[in-house]
Amino acid sequence: MASFLIDGGYKLKGEIEAQGAKNEALQVLCACLLTPQEVIIENIPDILDINNLIGLMQDLGVKAKLLEPNTWSLRADEINLDRLYSEEYLIKSAALRGSVMLVGPLVARFGLAVISKPGGDKIGRRRLDTHFIGIQKLGAKFDYDRIRSLYSVKADQLKGCYMLLDEASVTGTANILMASVLANGKTTIYNAACEPYIQQLCKMLNRMGAKISGIGSNLLSIEGVEGLEGCRHRILPDMIEVGSFIGMAAMTASEITIKRVGYDELGIIPDSFRRLGIQMERRGDDIYIPSQKSYTIDTFMDGSILTISDAPWPGLTPDLLSVMLVIATQAIGSVLIHQKMFESRLFFVDKLIDMGAQIILCDPHRATVIGLGKRQVLHGCAMSSPDIRAGIALLIAAMSADGESCIKGIEQIDRGYQNIDGRLNRLGAHIRRI
Numbered sequence: 001m002a003s004f005l006i007d008g009g010y011k012l013k014g015e016i017e018a019q020g021a022k023n024e025a026l027q028v029l030c031a032c033l034l035t036p037q038e039v040i041i042e043n044i045p046d047i048l049d050i051n052n053l054i055g056l057m058q059d060l061g062v063k064a065k066l067l068e069p070n071t072w073s074l075r076a077d078e079i080n081l082d083r084l085y086s087e088e089y090l091i092k093s094a095a096l097r098g099s100v101m102l103v104g105p106l107v108a109r110f111g112l113a114v115i116s117k118p119g120g121d122k123i124g125r126r127r128l129d130t131h132f133i134g135i136q137k138l139g140a141k142f143d144y145d146r147i148r149s150l151y152s153v154k155a156d157q158l159k160g161c162y163m164l165l166d167e168a169s170v171t172g173t174a175n176i177l178m179a180s181v182l183a184n185g186k187t188t189i190y191n192a193a194c195e196p197y198i199q200q201l202c203k204m205l206n207r208m209g210a211k212i213s214g215i216g217s218n219l220l221s222i223e224g225v226e227g228l229e230g231c232r233h234r235i236l237p238d239m240i241e242v243g244s245f246i247g248m249a250a251m252t253a254s255e256i257t258i259k260r261v262g263y264d265e266l267g268i269i270p271d272s273f274r275r276l277g278i279q280m281e282r283r284g285d286d287i288y289i290p291s292q293k294s295y296t297i298d299t300f301m302d303g304s305i306l307t308i309s310d311a312p313w314p315g316l317t318p319d320l321l322s323v324m325l326v327i328a329t330q331a332i333g334s335v336l337i338h339q340k341m342f343e344s345r346l347f348f349v350d351k352l353i354d355m356g357a358q359i360i361l362c363d364p365h366r367a368t369v370i371g372l373g374k375r376q377v378l379h380g381c382a383m384s385s386p387d388i389r390a391g392i393a394l395l396i397a398a399m400s401a402d403g404e405s406c407i408k409g410i411e412q413i414d415r416g417y418q419n420i421d422g423r424l425n426r427l428g429a430h431i432r433r434i
Contacts, residue, residue: 003408007430008401012254014427018242019045019418020235024197026098027174033105036077037230048415084114104179113153130172160185168193168312181210183224192220195313196265207231237262240319247323249289250278251400258287297333309338322393329357331371348390351383380405388416
């Protein structure tokens with residue numbers, strides 16, 4: 001198990017570019033199973049979750065080749081469905097939550113999918129009902145083996161239908177969408193997620209020959225086609241990493257420029273950071289953040305304490321609330337962070353309290369942060385990373401703290417952030433991997 005040793009208190013300076021979006025990459029890689037032709041995907045981040053998914057697809061017979069850094073060629077023309085039942089495949093799929101999105105493409109094209117109950121972050125229960133109910137409505141039959149924690153999905157031919165999703169699940173929408181593009185007839189998905197990740201997946205599928213309309217809305221219409229072709233696709237910059245870099249700049253009073261952020265796809269994210277008092281300037285497709293000695297949290301118009309909460313797109317993504325909570329600890333003012341989606345995602349705040357942060361954990365979903373600015377500087381301590389987003393939040397806290405911190409279990413951070421220590425060290429951070 002690897003760890004980070006961080007010497008805190010150093011300022012960053014320079015330019016950094018966000019990697020490709022992890023969440024989009026997981027979806028568009030799975031979509032390659034929908035065609036026997038070559039698909040080339042650019043800007044794929046070199047991170048554990050993505051590399052594990054590519055390895056899982058290779059186990060099924062997908063021919064994957066790294067053409068150049070972050071650009072992969074994938075061809076699914078010789079898939080071995082018997083591999084779905086192998087113990088090796090089942091163990092690997094259970095360790096990767098993104099593997100659930102293999103179900104839609106496999107059952108759509110081959111009429112069969114087998115998957116172990118997926119793992120992933122330890123952030124609370126993340127049910128799969130939306131995925132399975134939607135694919136069932138298209139005509140697939142599900143069987144669950146409780147002894148092996150194994151799902152089997154079969155369908156002779158999927159048929160389009162109308163469905164109203166019980167929640168606007170991003171991965172659920174992606175899975176159902178990929179299943180429906182090869183179904184007979186028309187499929188209508190209402191209450192669909194409309195995040196940029198889903199929009200990108202829809203655009204890619206349309207380039208492959210799918211017929212999807214309503215892109216960018218929560219009402220998607222899909223006319224099924226007989227087959228799809230290959231294409232070339234480029235992944236957007238990762239909005240979560242962009243937000244993480246904004247937080248690092250604020251916490252360490254650093255002057256940095258985040259290059260090629262895909263600003264028009266960031267939605268409410270820049271304004272949400274501005275409400276925490278962080279100054280930033282758009283320069284073309286870059287974000288410039290000046291060095292700030294202090295930043296003050298905004299209030300509501302009546303003067304009451306600000307609440308920042310997550311919501312389905314175009315609301316604020318839940319993946320940034322951990323970062324925003326950390327930022328607030330060194331701000332001036334108070335804020336209530338309300339994480340609605342996952343009941344265990346705020347449990348990392350005990351480590352921030354150990355570092356000297358003033359936080360009241362109200363319940364599993366809400367935390368009140370009392371920011372005292374530099375009057376209450378964080379101090380280094382030993383901690384561990386429970387999930388990807390909490391891991392990067394703890395890294396940000398350690399970079400701003402007095403003294404040395406140790407973060408164990410950084411495999412969680414590596415799942416979502418490419419060479420994060422090397423990239424930050426080039427800006428002036430002092431992070432050692434041991």
